[in-house]
Amino acid sequence: MKTKFLQLIGILTVSAAVVSSCSTTEENEKPSSNFVVDANNFQGNINEGEVTLDASKTYKLTGKLQVNSGATLNIPAGTKIEGTGGTASYIAVAQGGKLNVNGTASNPVVMTSGLPTKKAGDWGGLVICGKAPINRVTGGASTAQSEVADLTYGGTASNDNSGSIRYLRVEYAGAAFNSEKEFNGVSLFGVGSGTTFEYVEAYQGADDGFEFFGGSVNTSNLISFGNEDDQYDWTEGWNGTNTNWYGKLSFGKGNRGIEADNFEFGFANTPIANPTITNITLVGPGSAPTSGTWQENQAIKLRRGTKAIFTNVALSVWARGVDIEHDETLSFIGTALKLTSVNFVDVTTKTRGTKTAVAPAAGVTADASLAIASESATATGAGNGAAAPGWAAGWSVGL
Numbered sequence: 001m002k003t004k005f006l007q008l009i010g011i012l013t014v015s016a017a018v019v020s021s022c023s024t025t026e027e028n029e030k031p032s033s034n035f036v037v038d039a040n041n042f043q044g045n046i047n048e049g050e051v052t053l054d055a056s057k058t059y060k061l062t063g064k065l066q067v068n069s070g071a072t073l074n075i076p077a078g079t080k081i082e083g084t085g086g087t088a089s090y091i092a093v094a095q096g097g098k099l100n101v102n103g104t105a106s107n108p109v110v111m112t113s114g115l116p117t118k119k120a121g122d123w124g125g126l127v128i129c130g131k132a133p134i135n136r137v138t139g140g141a142s143t144a145q146s147e148v149a150d151l152t153y154g155g156t157a158s159n160d161n162s163g164s165i166r167y168l169r170v171e172y173a174g175a176a177f178n179s180e181k182e183f184n185g186v187s188l189f190g191v192g193s194g195t196t197f198e199y200v201e202a203y204q205g206a207d208d209g210f211e212f213f214g215g216s217v218n219t220s221n222l223i224s225f226g227n228e229d230d231q232y233d234w235t236e237g238w239n240g241t242n243t244n245w246y247g248k249l250s251f252g253k254g255n256r257g258i259e260a261d262n263f264e265f266g267f268a269n270t271p272i273a274n275p276t277i278t279n280i281t282l283v284g285p286g287s288a289p290t291s292g293t294w295q296e297n298q299a300i301k302l303r304r305g306t307k308a309i310f311t312n313v314a315l316s317v318w319a320r321g322v323d324i325e326h327d328e329t330l331s332f333i334g335t336a337l338k339l340t341s342v343n344f345v346d347v348t349t350k351t352r353g354t355k356t357a358v359a360p361a362a363g364v365t366a367d368a369s370l371a372i373a374s375e376s377a378t379a380t381g382a383g384n385g386a387a388a389p390g391w392a393a394g395w396s397v398g399l
Contacts (some may be wrong), residue, residue, distance in 0.1 A: 033071065042081065043056055043089075046071040046097075055079045060114055061089050061123065066149075069096025072163070077107040082114030083123025086175040090124025090183060092149040093162055095131050095190075103167025103199070103220035107393040113172035120253075121206035124148065125173030125183040130162045131155035132192035134214030135237030135262070135269040142241045146189045146213070147181055158216045160192025160283060165197045167395050174206030174228070184208040185227060191217040193240070201396045202227055208259075209247070212238040212275075219245075221391055225398045226250035230259040231282070234306070237262060237271040246382040246389055248283040250398065257282030257299040257318075260306045266303035267328040274307040274336065281381030281389070284318035298323045299347070300339075305329055307336035307366075314343040314381025322373060324353045333372050343379035 033175030043063030047086035052074040053059065061083040067073045073093075075081075091111065093099045103109040113122035127149045133140035134152040134154035143154040176182035184200030186209070193216045201223040202209030209224030214236035224231035224247040231254065247257045262273045282299045297319035302308060305328035314320050321344055324330055329337065330353055344350050351370045385391030389399035 004240045008012070010061065017297045021151040032072045032249045033158075035071075046073055050074060052076070053079050055377050058082060060084070061091070064086055064090055064149075065090065066092045066094060067097035068094045069100055069339045072098040072100065072183055074100045074102065075109050076102050077104045077167070079110065080108050080111075081111045083173070084114040084119070085123065087124055087177050087183065088126060089175075090149065092127040092151060093129060095129050095153065095155075098161070098163035099128065099165060100163050101165040101168045105167060105199070108167040108169055108199075110169045110171065111173075112169070120172055121175045122172045124175050124396045125185050125187065125205065126170055127151070127187045127189065127194075128162050128191050128216055129153035129189040129257070130191040130195065130217070131157040131160040132190045132215040132217070133158060133237065133271055134190050135266065135271055136214075138266060138269040140237065146187070146194065148177075148183050148187060151189070154214060155190065157192055159194045160190075161194030162191055163197035165198070165200060166196060169203060169395070169397065170205070171203040171397075172205065173202070176206060182207045184233075185224070186210050187213065188215060188217055191215040193218055198222075199395065201225065203398055204250075208233040211235075214238050215230050216240055218242060220340045222246070223392055223396050223399070225246075226253055228253045230254070230256045232258045234258070234273055235261040235263060236274065237269065238271050238275060238320050239271060239273065240275045242275060244382050244389065244391060245277060246392065246399075247281070248399070254285065255297075256301050257284065257315075259301045260308060261303055262305035262307075262328070262394045264304055267326060269305075272305060272307055276309045276311075278311045279380070279382050280310060280312070281314040281316070281386060282318070282382075283316045284388050286317050287319055287346045301325070302329055302337065307332050309336070309340060310339040312381060313339055313342040314345070314377050314379055314385050315342065316386035318347045319349065320352060321347040321350045322352070322370075324370060324372065326354075326399075333370060336371065339373040341376040341379045342373040343376055343381065343385065344358075
C-alpha cells in the first residue's frame with residue numbers, strides 16, 4: 001500500500017513538472033505574426049504579433065513598411081535596411097505599434113539608401129506616431145494626421161511607449177513630395193516619454209535631421225550631420241528632456257542648427273513647447289552669412305511662442321548664434337527661455353531678437369542684442385566643444 005502511494009506521488013510530481021514546463025514555455029513564446037518577411041522586397045503592413053529581422057541579411061525596402069497597433073518590429077544589432085523608391089519607401093510606426101532597434105556602439109542598425117550612388121532624398125525615412133499631447137488645437141487633447149505617412153498622432157497619453165530605439169543611423173533620407181511636404185531623417189509625431197530614443201544619427205538627409213511634432217519623448221546622444229535644412233526642429237508643443245546633442249552642417253548644405261516653434265498657427269496654444277537640452281554642440285558653415293538673406297545661417301532660431309532651457313552650449317562658426325522672433329517668444333526670456341554657459345566661437349552676432357515675422361530692411365539691425373545667454377569660454381557642449389564627442393565613436397559616420 002505504501003509503495004503504491006509513493007508511486008502515485010511520483011506520477012503527480014512528474015505531471016506537475018510537465019505542466020509547469022509547458023506553462024513556462026508558453027509564457028516565454030512571442031506572439032506569432034502572419035507577416036511574411038521578404039528581404040528582397042521588404043514592405044507591407046505588420047498587423048499583429050512580433051517580427052524579428054535577421055542581422056545576416058540586407059533588407060531591400062521597396063515600399064512602405066508599417067508597424068500597426070498591437071504589432072512589434074524587432075531589429076537586431078548590425079541589421080542593414082536599404083531604401084529605394086523615393087517617397088514610396090519609408091518605415092512607419094502607427095499609434096500602438098512598437099519598434100525595437102537593438103543596435104550597439106560597435107554594431108549599429110543602419111537604414112540607408114539602396115542606390116549605387118547615394119544622395120540625400122533617395123528614400124523617405126523613419127516616422128513614429130504616438131499618443132502623447134500635441135497643440136494643434138489648444139489644450140493638448142487633439143489628434144491630427146501626420147504630414148507624411150498619413151497616420152493619426154496625438155492624444156492624452158504623455159507616457160505612451162512606441163518602443164526602444166538605440167544605436168541607429170538613418171542615412172540619405174528626406175524624399176520630397178513637393179516643397180511643402182517632405183520626409184525628415186526621423187519624424188517623431190506625438191511620441192511619448194515611455195519611448196526610448198538614444199544614440200541615433202540622422203546623416204545627410206534632404207530636409208531636417210530630426211523633427212518633433214508635439215509629444216513628450218526624451219532623447220539622449222543624438223547626432224544630426226549634413227542635413228539640407230535644419231539639423232533639429234520642433235513644433236506643436238513638444239516637451240522633452242534631452243542630453244548630448246551634436247549637430248553640424250557640411251558641404252555647404254543646411255540652414256540652421258535648430259529651428260523651434262510652439263505652433264505656427266497658434267503661438268500661445270497649449271501645451272507650450274518647453275524642452276530642456278543639456279550639453280549641445282552646433283557647428284555652422286562659417287561666420288559670414290551664407291547668402292544675402294537675413295534669416296539664414298543661424299545656430300538656434302526660437303520663434304512662434306516656444307520656451308526652451310539650454311545648458312552647456314557650444315556654438316561654432318555661425319553668422320548668428322541665437323535668434324529669437326515674435327513677442328510671445330521674447331516674453332519668456334530670462335525665465336522659461338534661456339541659455340546657461342554658452343561658448344560662442346567665431347560667431348558674428350551672438351544674440352538677436354525680432355518682434356515681428358517681417359524681415360528687417362537691408363542693412364537694418366533688428367532689436368538690440370538680448371541678454372539671454374550667460375557665456376562660458378570653457379563650455380564643452382556635447383562633450384568636446386566643436387569637435388566630435390567621445391560618445392559618438394564607433395557607431396556614427398561623417399564626424
